[in-house]
Amino acid sequence: MKEKCSECGGTGARESSIQKCPECKGSGKPKSMNLMELSENDVNSFLKGSSVCEKCGGSGEVEIKDPCPSCGGDGFLYNCDLCGKSIDHLIDGREICKSCNEVKVVHVLDDSCDMNELSVGKYYHAEVNNLASFGAFVNLNSNLRGLIHSSNIKAKLEPGERLVVEINEIRSDGKMDLLPRIVGEHKVVEVEKEIPVRISSELKDYVGKLVRIEGEVLQVKQTGGPTIFVISDEGGIIPCAAFESAGERAYPDIDSDMVVSLTGEVNLRGEDLQLEVKSMKQLTDEREQTVRQRIDRILDQRAEPHDIEFLVKSKLLEDLRPEMKEVARIIKKAILRSRPILLRHHADADGMTAGVAIEKAILPLIREVNGQDGEYYFYKRSPSKAPFYEIMDVTKDISFALEDAERHDQKLPLVVMVDNGSTEEDVPAMRQALIYGIDMVVVDHHHPDKVVDDYLLAHVNPAHVGGDFGQTAGMLSTEVARMINPDVTEQIQHLPAIAAVGDRSESDEAYQYIDLVSSRYSLEDLQDIALALDFEAYWLKFNSGRGIVNDLLNFGDYIRHKKLVSLLCEQARAMMDEQLEACMPNVKSQQLPNGAIMNVLDVENYAHKFTFPAPGKTSGEVHDKICRKNEGKPIVTIGYGPDFAVIRSRGVKMNIPEIVRQLHEEIVGGGVNGGGHLVVGSIKFVGGMRKKVLSKLVEKIGQYEVDMEI
Incomplete structure (x- = not known):
């Protein structure tokens, strides 16, 4: 790959100085002439005294330029086509560095490649497909096949065998004549078809065409036919179908969360787009990070929440x-x-x-x-x-x-x-x-x-x-x-x-x-x-x-x-009334030191079980009924069972999470835990410690300040 030298602008030199012409010593006249070598017009000019120095054109001065130090006077900078390193000059007319020129180059063709990516005389990795009496057919990729004639086969070949071949001839009908080659040290160069990278949201404009996408594998689903790879890029997601054989996993080395480069043909399946995979490979290192960063940047933009006005002022x-x-x-x-x-x-x-x-x-x-x-x-x-x-x-x-x-x-x-x-x-x-x-x-x-x-x-x-x-x-x-x-x-x-x-x-x-x-x-x-x-x-x-x-x-x-709402409410209220009818006569009340009225109910023994309302809802309904009878008074209701207690309150400035922490620390072996809101919540404990836990709970509730203006 070459590019114009930025130092000299492609001229290969930079201006240094104006000096006296070394040929004519500044006179502008030729130093000497061989009349036998002059044309008729040159002789006439000489006789008339109008002949001039060829080097300076008669000006007596010449411009002296120094070669550009960046490009060495060539006007262009070169990078090796194989390894990408900077090189000083071409080797045999090729943009290739000395080290790469000394090592054989063997190309590996991506499955997206076709005849346009092949060159006569180049070496390629291949695989024997099948044998015939006249030679061996070998695959350069899934799309390209050539023949090694039997006269060129020196050692026995087997189907599936890997080898290196040289393209000897590409005929007008597309058939290839290949030669087997043995190479020692060599450099492998992967060849991909040069296709612009598209994003999934653009693919509707490329139905029937070959495209390349880069993205993250979200899912790999094996069907009875192809393997479906779900790929996500900055445009969205696209399902990609790769077929090896019916029910066989294609590209078994590709799994979810990998970043891949994929080439395929865009097709429609019903109203949905799908990519028919021609080639796919995992991207690693810098290319992987570049793709991930590009996708993340776009997804971050698309994931930005809407700047709404709230439904209420708050x-x-x-x-x-x-x-x-x-x-x-x-x-x-x-x-x-x-x-x-x-x-x-x-x-x-x-x-x-x-x-x-x-x-x-x-x-x-x-x-x-x-x-x-x-x-x-x-x-x-x-x-x-x-x-x-x-x-x-x-x-x-x-x-x-x-x-x-x-x-x-x-x-x-x-x-x-x-x-x-x-x-x-x-x-x-x-x-x-x-x-x-x-x-x-x-x-x-x-x-x-x-x-x-x-x-x-x-x-x-x-x-x-x-x-x-x-x-x-x-x-x-x-x-x-x-x-x-x-x-x-x-x-x-x-x-x-x-x-x-x-x-x-x-x-x-x-x-x-x-x-x-x-x-x-x-x-x-x-x-x-x-x-x-x-x-x-x-x-x-x-x-x-x-x-x-x-x-x-x-x-x-x-x-x-x-x-539906009417029916369910009718059923719910009937069941709550039945529950309250059983519960209310069994509620025990007392006044706490802080003035709050404490109501307790054993929901395990004095409430219907395994039906609506559950113990928490039952305790809440009991609490509401008592509050209606005691307007303006601070009320606390506890519904308890063998190993739990449900707390409802009005007008008591308690902190249930704080109470739970204190009970857990103070009652060794109580196994107390729980929480909820500050004034509504529940606690659990071990059944054998119920009496001690409930007594301590009531004691702590009685210490909180109450609000007498309810």
Whole structure:
């Protein structure tokens, strides 16, 4: 490869000085002349005295130039075509350095190469294909075949044998006459067809044409026919089909997460584009890094969250905006890289609205990137019974993720936790996920513990900016969903109001969200939807129940929505009334030293089990009924079982996470753990220590300040 010398501009020299002509000594006249060698015109000019010095042209001066030191006076700089090193001059008219000229060059043809990349006299690596009486047919690549005539075969050849051949002749009909060659030390040069690199989003303009793309392998799927490589580049993803033989793995050395250069023909399969692979190879070192950086740069731009205005006015939300944008960015980038999304949420009205808000935002993007059936391979929503990530949850998630990775060659998922994930109780499960390289982000409003941030990519929690549980997960997740995909705003803007009512939020944001949708949903409507969600969540257990939940949240037929909500509320209220009828006579009350009224109920022995409402919901309903009878008074209700207690309070400025930590330290052998919000939560303990734990719990609650102006 040569390029014009920048030092001399291609002239090969640089101006030095003007000097007296050395031939004529500055006279401009010729020093001497041989009349016998002059033409008739030159003789006439000489006789007339008009003959001039040939060197200076009669001026008596000449311009003396020094050779350019950069190019040595050649005007061009050369680089060896084989090794790329700078060279001073051509060797036998070829741009090749001395060391490469002394070593034989053997070319390896990429499968994209055709006759245009061949040259007579050059050496090529080849493989014997089959034998005939008149010679041996050998392949230079999957497209090019030539013949070694039997007269040129000195040693026996076998099919599949590798050898070096020289092209002796290329005939007009494309047939090649090859000669076997034995080479000692030699240099291998890979030859690719020179095709511009395209990006996947451009391929619709190149149907039927040969193109080259560079990108990361997301998946490798073996079908009964070809092997499908799903490639991601800065334009998106493209499925690439490579065929070896029916059901046989093509390019077995290429796996997911590798960066490859791929040449193929663009074809249509139905309405979708597919690349029929001609050649593919892994990129390494500098080329790999260049491609990865190029893809990451573009994906970072595409993953940038939308700069939305929040649905309500809130300084707290504005303070949380950077963390919310980071969660949105991570989720969008995972989608663009075809990384599965596993959405975990608490199984109540707040958790379900939070999860569905994210779901509605990301499903259109997942389909856009991975096709219409992409959601079945790249998305899963799973409710969690507890308001934290349990060991049972993570065990299921890891198991399913590993099975999908093996079955579909998928990456391990990004876990998105909403309405759980902020507390120390989540850490054991998070540590398991981290071992497998599963990344996690959290949008939650439970009182956070700092330790969880060691395991998360991003964490949204109102407590980080001075807020509390009143800013519910459903509110926060809806705004994050709008940052991901603002097109779903109208569809999901009623979800924060349902979350606020379902979680009994009294924050300023809650009232604004409720007022935002008041023309479509009355407060009674919102309460009914929240109750129906809680009721259905109990029966769904660990099932996402997408269809039923969509109907409850009015994403389908409105008439069916109204009928379903009405029926479920009727059933839920009947079961709650039956539960309260059994529970209320067994509630024991006492006044604490701080003036709060303490109510306790043994939900194990004085409540219906294995039915709706569950112990937590039962304790909440008992608490609400007692609060209605004692307006303006501070109330605490504890529903306890053999090894747990559920706490509900009004007007007592307690801190349940702090109480749990103190009980854990003070009661040796109690096995106390738990958490929740500051004034609403639950604790667990070992059954044999129940009396001591509950006594200490009541003692600590009685020490907190109360608000007498409720």
